[in-house]
Amino acid sequence: MKVLFISVWPLESGIFQSTIPPVVNFWLENDLVESAEVVTFGNEAKVSSSHDGKIVYKVIRVDSDSHPIIRFAVQMKALLRIARQGKFDLIWARTVTSGNLAMLISRFTKTPFGLESFEPHTDYMLEGNAWKRYSLKAIVQRFLESRIAKRANILGCVSEKYTEIIARKYNRTANSTFSMPCAIDFDQFKFDATQRSEVRKIIGFSDDDYVGVYVGKFGDIYYDNETFQFIKAFTEDNPRHKFIIVTEMLEHAERQKRTWNISDDQLLMLSTLHSEVPRYLSAADYGICPVKESPSRLYCSPIKTGEYFASGLPVVISRGIGDDSDYIENNRIGKAIDFTDASAFQFQNLSQKSREEIAHMGEGFRSNSQLFKLYSDIFKTTSAGRLLLRTFID
Secondary structure (H helix, E strand, O other): OEEEEEOOOOOOOHHHHHHHHHHHHHHHHOOOOOEEEEEEEEOOOEEEEEOOOOEEEEEEEOOOOOOHHHHHHHHHHHHHHHHHHHOOOEEEEEOHHHHHHHHHHHHHHOOOEEEEEEOOHHHHHHHOOOOOOOOHHHHHHHHHHHHHHHHOOEEEEOOHHHHHHHHHHOOOOHHHEEEOOOOEOOOOOOOOHHHHHHHHHHHOOOOOOEEEEEEOOOEOOEOOHHHHHHHHHHHHOOOOEEEEEEOOOHHHHHHHHHHOOOOOOOEEEEOOOHHHHHHHHHOOOEEEEOEOOOHHHHHOOOHHHHHHHHOOOOEEEEOOOOOHHHHHHHOOOEEEEOOOOHHHOOOOOOOOOOHHHHHHHHHHHHEHHHHHHHHHHHHOOHHHHHHHHHHHHO
16 A cells, blocks of 8 residues: 655654654554655755655645745645655545645545544634634635545544544544544653753752753643743742743743743753753653643644653643543543643642653553554555555445
8 A cells, every 4th residue: 555644744843753754664664555655845845765765755845935825736736746646545644734635635636535633723723813713714724624524534533532523423434533642652752860860960950859841832722921820830939949941932932931030040941853852851850731721622632741641741731631631630640720820730749650650651542552553453454454445435
């Protein structure tokens, strides 16, 4: 089986590198596919390969400053050419925005398509006030999401709750609809005591300091002022309380740090390669996931939760976030709180479990190994995969 994998995440981004190559490598190394071509978009065209050319990574040049309609036209033209030349057996995508392209290319080429990380993207944008309810973006995206939910030969939703809703609403069969939360390589983020000591020494934190960490962005679906209010409350009453922020939005974070008057001695902020993130997680004692609460957040799957679990960190998370908030509370490996209510902040006694115990529990929930088992069930072997896909089409 030949697969065309479409992604709108930049090739060099941390989220791309931590999620897509491990999946494609697994497919090939376990004879689930014969070859895969991974296509994404950027300001500069690039081509690379691995596994003796059986996996190809192709970046299509698309000017990020061009009008969205022009970008979409360029993406569609390039993907149609690649799909028709490659004669693929399956088109695959991750996230709804990539799924928009996969669904349309599937319709034009009559090729089966699958999508994982399916979520209510339109609801996210409306509830975050990024889009207006009757804007063209919202209307078009809502329509595309409904088409994907109806027509995807394989559909992986980000949470059990959303899987149940989509299967019932669109009358999807059980063998074509799955719960596939954002999973990561737990070995990559495994706790390392040596790195913990080294990093703390480098950044000036002592072994006795109690350290929180946040890896991510501010604004959009994540709390901004509320996150810094949390950090301020955590650090101001105890000089042993320290915090680390790893973010691409460093200038914004610096402004917020000054606004909230948080001590340089207690808050370290940096931007680094995604491959360096596990070092800072090892140096921490707990992680936070400040996703904005809203009805549709019941159907999301923050990847940072899995990264924290892999490092054995208890997690402070917003309430009602996918399957994560309930899992954290029910297993006593952190707290689900209201980040808009300072009186709800809790920093101590987040979990009585060891880092090893938390990592073990998290592995069964958000590890790539669980996702890989699901891929094996979906694709079987190369030949059986064709037969299984054919039943989805029929």
